[in-house]
Amino acid sequence: MQIRNTCLVYRLFTFVIICSFFIPFSQSFADSGPQGASDPSLTLNPDKQFDYAQELFSAKDYLTAVNEYKRFIYFFPKDERVELAMFQIGQSYFLGRQFDEAVKSFKKLTDRNFETEYSIKSYFKISEIYIALKAFDLALINLNNLIMITKDENIRDEAYYRIGWIYIETASWDNARHYFEKISTKNRNKFRLERLADELDKETLIPQKDPKLAGFLSIIPGGGYLYCERYQDALIAFLLNGGLILAAYESFDKGHGALGGLITFVGFGFYAGNIYGAVTSAHKFNRKETGQFIDKLKKNTRVNLSADLENKSVCLSFRFSF
Amino acid sequence: MKKILSFIVFFIVLAALSGSVLAGQDVKIDDHQQFSDEAEENLENVSLYPIKFYQDYISSVDGNRCPMHPTCSQYCIEAFKKHGTFLGWIMCSDRLMRCGRDENKLSDPIWIDGKKRTYDPVSNNDFWQQ
Numbered sequence: 001m002q003i004r005n006t007c008l009v010y011r012l013f014t015f016v017i018i019c020s021f022f023i024p025f026s027q028s029f030a031d032s033g034p035q036g037a038s039d040p041s042l043t044l045n046p047d048k049q050f051d052y053a054q055e056l057f058s059a060k061d062y063l064t065a066v067n068e069y070k071r072f073i074y075f076f077p078k079d080e081r082v083e084l085a086m087f088q089i090g091q092s093y094f095l096g097r098q099f100d101e102a103v104k105s106f107k108k109l110t111d112r113n114f115e116t117e118y119s120i121k122s123y124f125k126i127s128e129i130y131i132a133l134k135a136f137d138l139a140l141i142n143l144n145n146l147i148m149i150t151k152d153e154n155i156r157d158e159a160y161y162r163i164g165w166i167y168i169e170t171a172s173w174d175n176a177r178h179y180f181e182k183i184s185t186k187n188r189n190k191f192r193l194e195r196l197a198d199e200l201d202k203e204t205l206i207p208q209k210d211p212k213l214a215g216f217l218s219i220i221p222g223g224g225y226l227y228c229e230r231y232q233d234a235l236i237a238f239l240l241n242g243g244l245i246l247a248a249y250e251s252f253d254k255g256h257g258a259l260g261g262l263i264t265f266v267g268f269g270f271y272a273g274n275i276y277g278a279v280t281s282a283h284k285f286n287r288k289e290t291g292q293f294i295d296k297l298k299k300n301t302r303v304n305l306s307a308d309l310e311n312k313s314v315c316l317s318f319r320f321s322f
Numbered sequence: 323m324k325k326i327l328s329f330i331v332f333f334i335v336l337a338a339l340s341g342s343v344l345a346g347q348d349v350k351i352d353d354h355q356q357f358s359d360e361a362e363e364n365l366e367n368v369s370l371y372p373i374k375f376y377q378d379y380i381s382s383v384d385g386n387r388c389p390m391h392p393t394c395s396q397y398c399i400e401a402f403k404k405h406g407t408f409l410g411w412i413m414c415s416d417r418l419m420r421c422g423r424d425e426n427k428l429s430d431p432i433w434i435d436g437k438k439r440t441y442d443p444v445s446n447n448d449f450w451q452q
Contacts, residue, residue, distance in 0.1 A: 102346050103429045191413050211449075225424075230420075230423075230424035230428075231424070232423040232424050233419060233420055233423055233425075235425045236419055236423065237419050240419060269412060269414070269415035270415045270418075270419065271413070271416075272412040273412050273413070273414070273415030273416035273418075273419060274416070274419065276416045277415065277416035277419060277420055279449070280449055282363070283449040284428060284429075284446070284449075285428075288428065
């Protein structure tokens with residue numbers, strides 16, 4: 001009896017040991033079964049999805065952020081942050097230096113709604129992109145469209161102000177003045193227009209060189225460069241052209257026609273180059289002086305308009321360099 | 323005396339021709355254009371041979387000492403390609419006269435291979451296209 005019992009215990013023990021070998025396999029089979037697959041499901045939460053996109057945006061992983069914002073819009077089209085997500089898509093493309101895509105994204109917002117906070121900001125962003133790309137005409141058209149559709153005087157004034165600055169960038173002083181004058185009386189102080197007008201009037205004092213006169217003075221080699229205050233270039237042009245003209249004259253005079261022709265050919269290039277260079281120098285001089293004036297104007301009088309995403313108001317800052 | 327006169331006439335005609343180009347006058351393209359685009363391209367290529375020769379066999383040994391960017395030889399190639407042989411030759415001569423003096427003070431600097439150079443591309447000098 002005792003032997004039988006011992007044998008039973010031994011068999012039971014062996015059975016338990018063998019079963020224990022199969023426990024891990026049985027668990028893995030259980031996980032892979034149809035019941036196990038349904039348990040670890042992922043539930044998309046609008047807050048988490050939006051926060052994840054924002055986190056990618058903050059980490060400057062702009063192109064991945066775009067995908068996450070798109071996912072947010074796709075799964076939660078009725079969420080109140082959809083417009084913000086659309087705006088952030090445009091911002092991400094802009095900061096990722098994909099300007100065409102940025103413009104397209106902002107335009108989706110402006111086409112979708114007329115006068116919401118983010119559609120207005122999108123209009124301004126589109127104009128900023130065009131200005132950065134030096135496509136001033138497109139920036140002007142975009143801001144004029146905004147002026148046409150908006151009924152808010154503050155927004156219209158800001159658009160006028162921005163248009164005025166685009167004309168300043170292109171040195172169209174009268175057009176700039178015209179648009180600054182359109183700003184309503186109540187916003188004139190906000191944009192510091194009185195000081196801006198005073199500074200803008202100084203554009204008549206920008207030193208300018210006449211390109212035609214520079215070209216004419218170059219009949220005497222170096223004269224045009226001298227007029228454009230390029231003294232070393234003037235000396236080189238005078239000596240080089242004088243030497244070549246003299247050499248060509250001497251060659252022809254002494255009967256060396258072929259040599260004279262060759263020197264004349266070379267001399268012609270340098271003589272015409274002297275005229276061309278003087279004209280270009282005058283243009284460069286004007287460009288540089290005008291650029292410096294605009295930079296000074298921006299530094300001293302421009303009110304920085306930045307879109308504040310949290311508040312609906314526009315953030316203003318102003319500085320003056322003495 | 324005749325020789326001097328012929329030289330002066332030749333020089334004036336050339337200067338007048340260059341003046342008309344610089345004044346930005348429109349050049350009418352005749353229906354029976356003498357040179358096809360291909361021929362013009364070949365002409366440009368031929369005029370680039372001396373510059374290419376300079377770049378390949380002289381400058382490569384002599385070293386890049388031009389203080390401008392693009393270098394004068396590269397600028398000439400770009401000017402020839404962009405504006406044709408005639409204006410390219412004038413722009414090339416102009417650049418050789420301006421290289422490394424007053425332009426260094428007036429144009430923006432640019433750092434190339436750790437060396438400070440003066441940025442003066444063709445687009446800075448074709449004022450009629452700006």
